[in-house]
Amino acid sequence: MSQKKAILKLDDKEFVLDTLVGTEGERAVDVRTLRDTTGYITFDDGYANTGACESKVTFIDGEKGILRYRGYSIEELAEKSTFIETAYLLIYGELPTAEQLKSFKARILDNAQIHEGLRIAISGFPSTAHPMAVLSATLNTLGCYYPELGTNERAHDLAQLDEAATVLISKVRTLAALAHRAKEGQPSVFPKPGNDYCSNFLHLMFAQPHADHVVHPEVARALDLILLLHADHEQNCSTSTVRMVASGGANLFASVSAGVCALWGPLHGGANQAVIEMLEEIHKSGDDGSRFIEAAKQKGSGVRLMGFGHRVYKNYDPRAKIIKAQCDKVLKLLNVNDPLLAIAMRLEEAALNDPYFKQRNLYPNVDFYSGIILKAIGIPTEMFTVIFAIGRMPGWISHWKEIAESPKQKIHRPRQIYMGNTERAYVPMEKR
Numbered sequence: 001m002s003q004k005k006a007i008l009k010l011d012d013k014e015f016v017l018d019t020l021v022g023t024e025g026e027r028a029v030d031v032r033t034l035r036d037t038t039g040y041i042t043f044d045d046g047y048a049n050t051g052a053c054e055s056k057v058t059f060i061d062g063e064k065g066i067l068r069y070r071g072y073s074i075e076e077l078a079e080k081s082t083f084i085e086t087a088y089l090l091i092y093g094e095l096p097t098a099e100q101l102k103s104f105k106a107r108i109l110d111n112a113q114i115h116e117g118l119r120i121a122i123s124g125f126p127s128t129a130h131p132m133a134v135l136s137a138t139l140n141t142l143g144c145y146y147p148e149l150g151t152n153e154r155a156h157d158l159a160q161l162d163e164a165a166t167v168l169i170s171k172v173r174t175l176a177a178l179a180h181r182a183k184e185g186q187p188s189v190f191p192k193p194g195n196d197y198c199s200n201f202l203h204l205m206f207a208q209p210h211a212d213h214v215v216h217p218e219v220a221r222a223l224d225l226i227l228l229l230h231a232d233h234e235q236n237c238s239t240s241t242v243r244m245v246a247s248g249g250a251n252l253f254a255s256v257s258a259g260v261c262a263l264w265g266p267l268h269g270g271a272n273q274a275v276i277e278m279l280e281e282i283h284k285s286g287d288d289g290s291r292f293i294e295a296a297k298q299k300g301s302g303v304r305l306m307g308f309g310h311r312v313y314k315n316y317d318p319r320a321k322i323i324k325a326q327c328d329k330v331l332k333l334l335n336v337n338d339p340l341l342a343i344a345m346r347l348e349e350a351a352l353n354d355p356y357f358k359q360r361n362l363y364p365n366v367d368f369y370s371g372i373i374l375k376a377i378g379i380p381t382e383m384f385t386v387i388f389a390i391g392r393m394p395g396w397i398s399h400w401k402e403i404a405e406s407p408k409q410k411i412h413r414p415r416q417i418y419m420g421n422t423e424r425a426y427v428p429m430e431k432r
């Protein structure tokens with residue numbers, strides 16, 4: 001709570017509201033007593049000006065392009081950490097000791113297998129099923145195989161969090177890879193003990209029954225970086241969904257399954273797939289991008305420059321900067337000459353110099369370049385948002401844990417302004 005007060009003048013009365021200030025200086029007017037004292041609620045369509053909670057997991061300064069996980073900058077973590085170490089940091093709040101990391105890694109790497117019943121269930125999805133639909137369904141179903149980890153009795157489920165977290169972080173890879181292999185009509189393969197997290201995922205995705213999939217260490221490192229950069233992003237649409245579901249007391253499996261559904265939309269995590277489809281459409285049309293950019297500026301055209309713009313970043317998304325730098329490195333390493341990268345860079349250059357985008361502070365976001373790397377390492381386009389979900393899993397777990405640990409946590413139940421019909425009498429059929 002800050003010493004500063006907010007004075008609200010309404011209907012010739014003055015109301016004094018408390019204010020809050022965060023550890024990074026973010027300020028808020030505390031409206032928790034507003035309706036009881038004034039009879040008014042606030043209105044904020046899309047929650048652009050509304051703080052839903054206090055959180056200690058991630059800090060973003062959208063104006064300055066700052067992103068920190070538990071106080072550590074994304075740039076330092078990208079350079080010095082790994083996805084699994086960062087997952088530990090997000091969930092437990094501190095960087096692990098060597099012993100803690102060893103045990104966390106071991107529990108994750110040994111946990112990659114899934115129950116045969118779930119493997120059979122995945123093979124029952126039609127080959128046309130989008131892997132995000134399969135993932136959200138199978139994450140919730142995974143909870144059926146671990147009923148003791150997700151009882152919807154909060155204190156119990158919190159006590160089981162360590163186990164549930166490693167089950168989810170490990171098996172989300174297996175479920176994702178099996179969704180892909182079932183779609184391709186390929187038999188599933190088993191994880192390789194001793195493989196690192198990303199090498200095992202790529203093995204599960206691409207190994208043939210008669211031959212292991214040899215993963216280039218640099219490719220595994222590029223995927224590890226992509227997952228690390230996606231690991232959390234404070235109150236984004238899918239994480240807020242996880243928190244919404246968790247606030248009702250639902251278990252971790254149900255909460256992250258809902259998070260996958262929210263992430264799927266093209267305005268959110270689905271944008272990485274939409275970016276590649278956009279670049280391929282531009283490439284096929286022979287457009288150098290200028291026609292597309294003009295269309296994206298036209299109101300009502302239904303065209304958006306996918307991978308551009310962000311609700312919070314009004315500066316370059318720091319993750320996009322890091323991924324863009326990786327693009328050149330990975331494509332050179334794999335000797336891939338992808339014309340889509342040149343188109344993406346041309347689009348960026350044109351948009352960043354165009355008044356329409358500049359006036360609206362629209363910059364490349366995390367999704368603008370990530371698909372180019374994923375494509376280069378052989379990930380199918382329909383799996384791009386699944387990769388995002390694998391990366392975001394530790395963040396979702398951290399926020400579920402934060403809700404579960406908060407003694408004063410209330411169920412999330414926003415109000416509304418009703419704009420429908422006022423009361424009216426029932427009309428019998430003969431008079432309609």
Ligand code: SDX
Pocket residue numbers: 046232233235236237266267268269271296297303304305306307308309310311312360362365366367
């Ligand atoms: C992610 O929240 C997170 O943290 C998300 C995320 C995470 O890590 O969890 O960072 C991941 O979801 C990144 C965003 C991925 N989505 C896209 O790349 C889709 C394209 N971007 C947009 O649809 C849009 O920018 C959003 C959805 C990302 C943000 O939308 P807002 O904040 O609701 O802004 P808006 O739609 O009200 O746009 C403001 C103006 C509008 O023009 P005007 O009405 O002022 O004339 O900017 C325009 C919009 O038309 N605009 C765009 C645009 N994005 C916004 N115009 C063209 N192309 C775009 N991409």
